[in-house]
Amino acid sequence: MVSGDTEAVAPATPSVARTVTEVFAPAVWAAMMPLVVAVxxxxxxxxxxxxxxxxxxxxxxxxxxxxxxxxxxxxxxxxHHIGVREQRRGPLIGGLLSVLAGLAALVLLGAPRPLVAMVVVMFAVLLVVTAVNQIWKLSAHAAVSAGATAVLVVLFGPALLPAFGLVALIGWSRVRLGDHSTGQVLAGAVAGVLVAVPTYLLLV
Incomplete structure (x- = not known):
């Protein structure tokens, strides 16, 4: 009975990890954060x-x-997660240019300062991910989710600190799927927080 239960649960684990990876992909955070901060x-x-x-x-x-x-x-x-590091340069640079263009538009049109600060944070995190990925496969999932969560804590207070559990879950999914090592995930999360918080606080 025990072995049968194990066999029933084990195959589902990669499916759970894949779901977490897709639902909380960097593009999802990049879409959600401007809306939350602007509202x-x-x-x-x-x-x-x-x-x-x-x-x-x-x-x-x-x-x-x-x-x-x-x-x-x-x-x-x-x-769409660009699992091959050597393929990441072009899309990441394209993303940087797009965020930069959006930032210019927001500043010229007089967007709320916190939103401008959030877009600068996104640009800065993406810039770090792009730079590091030239030599090492830093986890963009971890960097973006950790940076975004840190900004949410700044906005809404310490009550949101448990949300970092979600960042850990996302990191687990990347390691479980074999897309990153534990070190790449941890480094991404630390980089995301260290870039996002000072940048946002400096500009808001």
Whole structure:
């Protein structure tokens, strides 16, 4: 009975890890964070915050993910998580340029300061991930999720500290799927927090 239970549970584990990896991918955080920060910054003018957030989302998530999707469709990338480190440079640079363009648009149009700060954070984290990935496969999942969670703690207070458990779960999924080592995940998480918090606090 015990061995039968083990056999029933074990095959599901990669499926759980894959689900976590997909649901909490960097593109999801890049889409969610501008909306959360913009709505929070403009409350109770929810419609205005939503508009600003959607504009930022276009440049921080939609365009970068579109670049990756096109690369996969053309056969230039193996998958949408860009598992091969050598393939990451082009999409990451494309994402950086898109975020930079979005940042310029937000500043020129007078977007709320916290939203501008959040987009700068996203640019800074992506820049670090891009730089490190030239020589080592740092986990973008860990860096983005940890950096975003740290900003949420700054925004909403220590009550959100348990959310770092989600970052740990995401890191586990990357290691469980064999996409990263534990060291690459831990380094990504530390880099995300160390870049995100000072950058956001400096600009907000």
């Amino acid at each position: 929070h910054a403009t409350a109770p003018r929810w419609a205005a915050g939503l508009g600003w957030g959607l504009l930022a989302l276009l440049f921080s998530a939609a365009v970068p993910y579109g670049i990756i999707w096109w690369g996969v469709r053309r056969g230039r990338l193996t998958d």
